[in-house]
Amino acid sequence: MQVRTQLSSLNQSGLSRHDSDYDHLSDRLSSRGLSVEDVVSQLADFQVAIPSWALGAGGTRFGRFSFYGEPGNLEQKIADVGILHALTQTAGAVSLHIPWDTPTDYAAVRDLAREYQLVFDAINSNTFQDQPGAEHTYKHGSLSATDEGARQQAIDHNLEVIAIGEKLGSKSLTVWLADGTTFPGQRNFQKSLTQTEDSLKQIYAGLPSDWKLYIEYKPYEPNFYSTVIQDWGTSLMLANACGDRAYTLVDLGHHLPNSNIEQIVSTLMLKGKLGGFHFNDSKYGDDDLTVGSIKPYALFLIFSELVYGMRNNPQNPDLAWMIDASHNIKDPLEDLIQSLEAIQEAYAKALLVDQTKLSAAQEAHDVVLCQEILQDAYRTDVRPLVQRARLNRGGALHPLRAYRALGVRDELIRQRGKHTVATGL
Numbered sequence: 001m002q003v004r005t006q007l008s009s010l011n012q013s014g015l016s017r018h019d020s021d022y023d024h025l026s027d028r029l030s031s032r033g034l035s036v037e038d039v040v041s042q043l044a045d046f047q048v049a050i051p052s053w054a055l056g057a058g059g060t061r062f063g064r065f066s067f068y069g070e071p072g073n074l075e076q077k078i079a080d081v082g083i084l085h086a087l088t089q090t091a092g093a094v095s096l097h098i099p100w101d102t103p104t105d106y107a108a109v110r111d112l113a114r115e116y117q118l119v120f121d122a123i124n125s126n127t128f129q130d131q132p133g134a135e136h137t138y139k140h141g142s143l144s145a146t147d148e149g150a151r152q153q154a155i156d157h158n159l160e161v162i163a164i165g166e167k168l169g170s171k172s173l174t175v176w177l178a179d180g181t182t183f184p185g186q187r188n189f190q191k192s193l194t195q196t197e198d199s200l201k202q203i204y205a206g207l208p209s210d211w212k213l214y215i216e217y218k219p220y221e222p223n224f225y226s227t228v229i230q231d232w233g234t235s236l237m238l239a240n241a242c243g244d245r246a247y248t249l250v251d252l253g254h255h256l257p258n259s260n261i262e263q264i265v266s267t268l269m270l271k272g273k274l275g276g277f278h279f280n281d282s283k284y285g286d287d288d289l290t291v292g293s294i295k296p297y298a299l300f301l302i303f304s305e306l307v308y309g310m311r312n313n314p315q316n317p318d319l320a321w322m323i324d325a326s327h328n329i330k331d332p333l334e335d336l337i338q339s340l341e342a343i344q345e346a347y348a349k350a351l352l353v354d355q356t357k358l359s360a361a362q363e364a365h366d367v368v369l370c371q372e373i374l375q376d377a378y379r380t381d382v383r384p385l386v387q388r389a390r391l392n393r394g395g396a397l398h399p400l401r402a403y404r405a406l407g408v409r410d411e412l413i414r415q416r417g418k419h420t421v422a423t424g425l
Ligand code: LRH
Pocket: 124, 176, 216, 218, 251, 278, 286, 324, 425
């Protein structure tokens, strides 16, 4: 679908309203000494990877309800991300999952991504499912397995994923392990951790010198008694054991209720060890809901720490941003548009925080003023800034409205048919 060419006429009707909203906000912010152009250009530069598994209806273990016209292969997934990027100008990368997305024709896949102005971000391995014909089962663990065959198979799989990523231009591998136990006494904690560390070191040894390894943590699910890489501390410990190019990856849904994620982010950046970030939202656990749909203030506080870290922690590398959500009842593309919007808004608000004033208020122990400074930024309607960043790059003034006006889903159903199933979670 050629979305981009149709946008300028679609944008036309809202432009004068946008201009006056932008000028009004810009006046207010400039009078505070803020460079609005800088904020807009930082927003325009901010790109978030879309994981290939978020493009279909995810479902739950109780059922799955298709949204129709879902991408049935890698090429169609790339096309979907291309549509998202054309509309939002924020989704300039795609994150693949192997073996769900193993390409057959690499050159064609690379060309297709280039055509949509997409790059391949971190590539993900999968040792949480047995693949057809696999010699060893992961039923009792993968990188942590005591069964040497299963462990070696999992290590080899990760090395193969790196090789696939190299052919696509990825520069990082994300490892998320389901390894853990369901019942007390089932396995020896120390042995599991030792095996995992050893396996990760072997994978790290096979990492090209310009690649990074991201180690994702999660407290529970699918195992409900213990998980080997349960928290950021365990992930950081493993990253440190591997070496300089191994980092912790924070997924917003991978924490026990009420965890202070902004503090985790801050600590990791201080230590130069925050590598990647998976956005989603949740009410209870790893709900994988639309970003900003449940706890937008928490997202803003996290972004404030990310912005502080990006400004003050040169020891921390550029972050790999990704949406890790799953859509059960919404059109997945509409849901991703909403997530991208929420991310940009939270980032924009965080960029408005007056860090100098905040620091002075902190020194003076003026707790009330500290809160006022944060909330002044949070309460600002930053949508005109986000819109301007998008327009400057040739995107849609209102991506969701444009998506509907263009009848994208109907067109996809027409092209692909109703009963398609995307591979993924
Ligand atoms: C499981 C999970 C995790 C990974 C993805 C592949 O929780 O959602 O967040 O990134 O699967």
